[in-house]
Amino acid sequence: MSDIDIEPTDTVDARGAACPGPLMDLIGRVRSASPGDVIVLLSDNDQSLTDVSEWVDETDNELLAIDESGDDYGFYVEVP
Numbered sequence: 001m002s003d004i005d006i007e008p009t010d011t012v013d014a015r016g017a018a019c020p021g022p023l024m025d026l027i028g029r030v031r032s033a034s035p036g037d038v039i040v041l042l043s044d045n046d047q048s049l050t051d052v053s054e055w056v057d058e059t060d061n062e063l064l065a066i067d068e069s070g071d072d073y074g075f076y077v078e079v080p
Helices: 021-031 047-058
Strands: 010-013 038-043 062-069 072-078
Touching: 010 021, 021 038, 021 047, 021 072, 038 047, 047 062, 047 072
Parallel strands: 010 038
Antiparallel strands: 038 072, 062 072
């Protein structure tokens, strides 16, 4: 990944999973996280760009950053 200076509390590696798998994995991890935790979702599925953005818009979670490196994405989500 690149130069994003965010230290995640946890990582969900969903690379290789078809949608909606990456988002479902992220939601599962967020449900067991504590307020203030930062979870990074690693995905190589382009649909995750839309799925994660729409999901955070519908929830109280905050999308801090999207890190794009080649075919991989890192979505940094903070739990409220």
